Amino acid sequence: MPAQTPESVADAMYAMLKDYAGKKNLKAMDLTKAMIEKFGDDCDKQLCKSAIRILMDDARCTYSYVGGSYVVLNPDYGK
Amino acid sequence: MTDKKYPTPLLDDLEKGPWPSFVKEIKKSAKSPMVQDLLGLLERSYEEKIGHWKHGGLVGVQGYGGGVIGRYSDLPAEFPDVSEFHTIRVNQPSGWFYTSDALRTLCDIWDRHGSGLTNMHGSTGDIVFLGTKTTELEPIFSELTAAGFDLGGSGSDMRTPSCCNGMARCEWACYDTMAFCNDVTQTYQDELHRPAFPYKFKIKASGCPNDCVASIARSDMSVIGTWRDDIQIDPAAVKEYALAGKLDIGKDVAGRCPTKVIDWDGTTLAIDNSNCVKCMHCINVMPKALSPGKDRGATILIGAKAPIVQGALLASVLVPFIKLEQPYEDVKELIAAMWDLWAEHGKNRERIGEFIQRIGLGNFLEQIGLDPAPEMVIQPRTNPYIFYNL
Numbered sequence: 001m002p003a004q005t006p007e008s009v010a011d012a013m014y015a016m017l018k019d020y021a022g023k024k025n026l027k028a029m030d031l032t033k034a035m036i037e038k039f040g041d042d043c044d045k046q047l048c049k050s051a052i053r054i055l056m057d058d059a060r061c062t063y064s065y066v067g068g069s070y071v072v073l074n075p076d077y078g079k
Numbered sequence: 080m081t082d083k084k085y086p087t088p089l090l091d092d093l094e095k096g097p098w099p100s101f102v103k104e105i106k107k108s109a110k111s112p113m114v115q116d117l118l119g120l121l122e123r124s125y126e127e128k129i130g131h132w133k134h135g136g137l138v139g140v141q142g143y144g145g146g147v148i149g150r151y152s153d154l155p156a157e158f159p160d161v162s163e164f165h166t167i168r169v170n171q172p173s174g175w176f177y178t179s180d181a182l183r184t185l186c187d188i189w190d191r192h193g194s195g196l197t198n199m200h201g202s203t204g205d206i207v208f209l210g211t212k213t214t215e216l217e218p219i220f221s222e223l224t225a226a227g228f229d230l231g232g233s234g235s236d237m238r239t240p241s242c243c244n245g246m247a248r249c250e251w252a253c254y255d256t257m258a259f260c261n262d263v264t265q266t267y268q269d270e271l272h273r274p275a276f277p278y279k280f281k282i283k284a285s286g287c288p289n290d291c292v293a294s295i296a297r298s299d300m301s302v303i304g305t306w307r308d309d310i311q312i313d314p315a316a317v318k319e320y321a322l323a324g325k326l327d328i329g330k331d332v333a334g335r336c337p338t339k340v341i342d343w344d345g346t347t348l349a350i351d352n353s354n355c356v357k358c359m360h361c362i363n364v365m366p367k368a369l370s371p372g373k374d375r376g377a378t379i380l381i382g383a384k385a386p387i388v389q390g391a392l393l394a395s396v397l398v399p400f401i402k403l404e405q406p407y408e409d410v411k412e413l414i415a416a417m418w419d420l421w422a423e424h425g426k427n428r429e430r431i432g433e434f435i436q437r438i439g440l441g442n443f444l445e446q447i448g449l450d451p452a453p454e455m456v457i458q459p460r461t462n463p464y465i466f467y468n469l
C-alpha cells in the first residue's frame with residue numbers, strides 16, 4: 001500500500017463518514033481506529049489528527065454534540 | 080423598572096430577601112428583547128415546572144468542536160428572541176486578571192452580538208457569554224480573536240484549564256499555578272478545540288492544599304501544591320499569637336490537627352512533620368507564624384467528577400510529589416500516556432475516573448507505566464486499592 005498522507009487519510013475518512021451518514025454517529029477515535037485498521041503501519045494517530053483537522057478547516061466536516069462530540073458531514077459544505 | 084413584556088410574578092418573588100438574586104441581575108439588561116423573552120420563558124418554566132431548553136446540535140465556529148454550547152427553546156413561536164440562545168465559553172486569562180479595558184472590550188463585543196448577559200466566571204473557569212443566535216457566532220469569534228481572546232472548551236475535549244491566582248496574590252502558592260495553567264492551555268490547543276476524547280477532561284491547578292479552585296472535586300486531573308520538608312515556624316510570631324490571647328493554640332491549632340502531630344507546651348510549638356498530612360489547618364489559623372516548607376512542588380490527583388452518567392467522584396492521588404517546573408516534561412509525559420490509554424479504551428461518555436474504576440487502578444498504573452505508591456488511597460487511612468506482592 002502506498003504511504004498515506006494527511007490528505008489521503010482525510011479523503012478516506014470523508015468516504016467513511018458518507019457511508020455511515022444517517023446510520024451511525026462517529027467520534028474522532030472511531031475514525032482513527034478505522035483508518036489504522038485500514039492502512040495498518042502506513043497510518044497512525046498523529047496522521048489521523050491532521051486528517052480530521054483538514055476536514056474541519058476545509059469545511060467538509062463539522063463537529064456535532066449529541067451527548068458527546070461527533071465528527072459529521074457539514075450540511076452547508078459547497079453551498 | 081423597565082416596562083415588562085411579560086408579567087413575571089413568580090420570578091419577582093426571587094428578588095426578595097437580602098441575598099443576591101439572578102432575577103435582579105437579569106432584569107438589569109431587560110432593555111434587550113432577548114432578555115425579555117428569557118424572563119418570559121423562565122416564568123413559564125416556573126409556572127409549569129418544566130424546563131423549556133433543548134441542547135446540543137450542530138453549532139460552533141468553523142474548525143472548532145468546542146467553545147459553543149447549542150441551546151434552543153422548545154417554544155420558539157411564543158418566545159422568538161430566545162429560539163436560539165447559545166452559550167459561548169471564552170478562555171479566561173490564567174488567574175482571572177484583566178485590565179478594565181479588556182473587560183470593556185469583551186462586554187462591547189457581547190452587547191453587539193448577544194444578550195449582554197455574562198457569567199464571570201462559569202464553574203468551568205471560562206468567561207461565559209449567555210445567549211446568542213447561530214448567525215452571530217462567526218462575527219463574535221472573529222472579534223474575540225482580534226482582541227486577543229479565544230474560545231474555551233466544551234464537549235468531549237480538554238476543557239479550558241483553570242487555576243487559582245497563586246503566586247500573584249498568595250503567599251502559600253507552592254508552585255506557579257498561572258504559568259502551569261497557561262502552559263497546558265497553549266500546549267494542548269488541539270485537544271482543547273478538536274474534541275477527540277471519550278468525554279470531557281478537565282485540568283485544574285491550585286497552589287496549595289486549600290485548593291481554592293476545588294480541583295480535587297471538579298477536575299479529572301487535579302494539580303495541588305504541596306511541600307515535602309518541614310512547615311516553617313517563626314517562634315517569635317508563635318509567641319505573639321499566644322500573648323495576644325485570642326487564639327487557644329492548644330485547643331484550636333494542636334487540638335484540630337487531623338493527625339495530632341502538633342505539640343504545644345504553652346510556650347513552644349513543635350510539629351512532627353513526618354506525620355503531617357498537609358491539610359493547611361495550622362497554617363490557615365496562624366498565617367503569621369507558620370508557612371509551607373521550602374521544598375515545594377505539587378501532588379497530582381486523578382479522576383474527580385460530578386454526577387452526570389455515574390455518581391460523583393473525588394480525585395485520588397496519582398503522583399504524591401512532583402517538583403512541577405517548566406517546561407513540565409514529566410507531567411506532559413504522564414498526560415500523554417493517560418490520554419492515549421483512555422482515548423483508545425474508554426467508553427463513550429466515560430470519564431477517566433470511571434474508566435480507572437472499571438479497569439482497576441492497578442491495571443491503569445501498569446498501562447501508563449507508573450509505580451504504585453502507598454499515597455494512592457481513596458482517602459487518608461483507608462485501604463489502598465493496590466495489592467502488593469511483598
Ligand code: HEM
Nearest residue numbers: 337338339453454455456457458459460461462463464465
Ligand atoms: C475477614 C476479616 C476482616 C475483614 C473483611 C475486615 C475488613 C475491614 C475493613 C473493610 C476495614 C475498614 C478499612 C477502611 O478504613 O477502609 C477494617 C478496619 C479495621 N479492621 Fe478489619 N477486617 C477483618 C478482620 C479484622 C481483624 C481480625 C482485626 C483485628 C484483629 C481487624 C482490625 C481492624 C481495625 C483495627 C480496623 C480499623 C483501622 C483504622 O482504620 O483505624 N480486622 N477492617
Ligand code: HEM
Nearest residue numbers: 337338339354453455456457458459460461462463464465
Ligand atoms: C497488636 C496488633 C495490632 C495493632 C497494635 C494494630 C494497630 C493498628 C493501628 C494503630 C491502625 C491504624 C493505622 C492508621 O491510623 O491508619 C491499624 C489499622 C488496621 N489494622 Fe491493625 N493492628 C494490629 C493487628 C491487626 C490485625 C491482626 C489485623 C487483621 C487481621 C489488622 C487489620 C488492620 C486494618 C485492616 C487496618 C486498616 C488499615 C487502613 O487504614 O487501611 N490489624 N492497626
Ligand code: SF4
Nearest residue numbers: 243249252286287291
Ligand atoms: S489554593 Fe492555596 S495558593 Fe492558591 S490561592 Fe488558594 S490558598 Fe493561595
Ligand code: SF4
Nearest residue numbers: 336355356358359361
Ligand atoms: S498542616 Fe494539618 S496535618 Fe500538618 S501539622 Fe498542620 S494541622 Fe497538622
